[in-house]
Amino acid sequence: MSSQHSVIVGGSSGIGLATARLLLDKGQKVTVTGRNLSRLETARKALNGDLHTLVMDAADPACLPDAFASIGHFDHLVLALGSGKGAGPFASVLLADVRAGFEEKVYAHFATAQAALPHLSKDGSLTFISAVTAFAAMPGTAGIGAANAAVAALVPILAAELRPLRVNAVSPGVIDTPWWDFLSDDQKAPIFSDYAAKTPVGRVGRPEDVAEAIAFLIADTFMSGQTIVCDGGLRLTA
Numbered sequence: 001m002s003s004q005h006s007v008i009v010g011g012s013s014g015i016g017l018a019t020a021r022l023l024l025d026k027g028q029k030v031t032v033t034g035r036n037l038s039r040l041e042t043a044r045k046a047l048n049g050d051l052h053t054l055v056m057d058a059a060d061p062a063c064l065p066d067a068f069a070s071i072g073h074f075d076h077l078v079l080a081l082g083s084g085k086g087a088g089p090f091a092s093v094l095l096a097d098v099r100a101g102f103e104e105k106v107y108a109h110f111a112t113a114q115a116a117l118p119h120l121s122k123d124g125s126l127t128f129i130s131a132v133t134a135f136a137a138m139p140g141t142a143g144i145g146a147a148n149a150a151v152a153a154l155v156p157i158l159a160a161e162l163r164p165l166r167v168n169a170v171s172p173g174v175i176d177t178p179w180w181d182f183l184s185d186d187q188k189a190p191i192f193s194d195y196a197a198k199t200p201v202g203r204v205g206r207p208e209d210v211a212e213a214i215a216f217l218i219a220d221t222f223m224s225g226q227t228i229v230c231d232g233g234l235r236l237t238a
Contacts, residue, residue: 002027006076006218009058009112012039014177015129016080017046018207019214024049026215031071033058058108064115075124076218077116081108082129082179086143098143105147110154120165127217128155128169129210130227135171136235152227159225166224168217173231175205200233 006023010016011032020030024047032047033056034040040053056067058081086093086101109128120126130152132138133145152169159167174195180188196203213230217223229235 002029004076004218005029005031005074006078007031007033007071007074007116008078008080009033009056010080010082011078012036012043012053014080014082014179015172015175015207015210015214016078017043018211019078019080020051021047022208022211022215023218024051031074033067035059058112059104061107061111061115064112068116068119071119073119073121075121076127077113077120077125078127078129078214078218079109079112080129081105081112083144083147084179084182086147087141088143089140090142093143098146101144101147102150106150109151113154113158117162123164125166125168125218126158126162127214128152128167129214130169130171132171132173132229132231132235135229136231155227156225163224166217166221168223168225169227170210170213170217171227171229171231172210173199173205173229173234175207175210177207195234198234198237199231200236203232205230205232 006028008016008020011020012034020032023030029050031052031054032043033054035057037055044053057063083101083104085104086098113126128151131148133141134148134152155167155169192204210230213228
């Protein structure tokens with residue numbers, strides 16, 4: 001049984017939930033936070049182990065210090081915060097949507113990491129979630145890609161500034177998570193099929209694929225300042 005305690009912000013579904021399950025299976029204590037109480041309760045029922053849940057809105061900086069104070073000392077922080085705002089052709093995407101994407105993705109990551117620092121073990125780890133749009137030249141992703149690139153840019157800076165705390169990131173590709181729930185199954189199917197055909201591994205990703213990368217970064221004490229692009233090779237062909 002591990003004595004490590006990981007906090008996953010945005011851990012009630014998708015990549016965050018898969019990461020919580022994997023870390024619990026490895027014997028860690030895990031605290032999962034999210035904005036929605038019912039989704040946290042659903043996650044609690046789906047997971048086994050030393051699990052704790054906390055309602056916390058990472059987009060509300062004012063609530064973050066008290067939330068982390070209630071958690072207390074912990075070893076690893078995973079920021080599984082996503083946003084779909086800011087996608088669309090550069091010529092027509094609305095600046096308001098791009099701004100909203102930065103608020104939901106960049107500012108939330110930034111503020112949450114700041115608030116967690118007093119409680120995060122100095123020899124622990126901080127893992128951001130960016131996305132492949134930060135690295136792949138995919139038309140229609142200028143706004144959302146800029147936000148994900150901003151998150152990735154934090155990694156080497158903070159790895160140097162906050163040492164010995166290890167700071168890394170994972171940039172997922174197309175992953176079958178609730179992020180895509182704005183589309184019906186009939187709408188998603190051809191999109192996923194198209195991406196699977198473009199991706200060298202021949203499929204879209206699963207949350208568990210990204211969770212494995214996150215768990216690796218948490219466990220490997222010689223990894224810092226790195227971003228793992230977990231996209232099945234999509235950026236090579238997109």
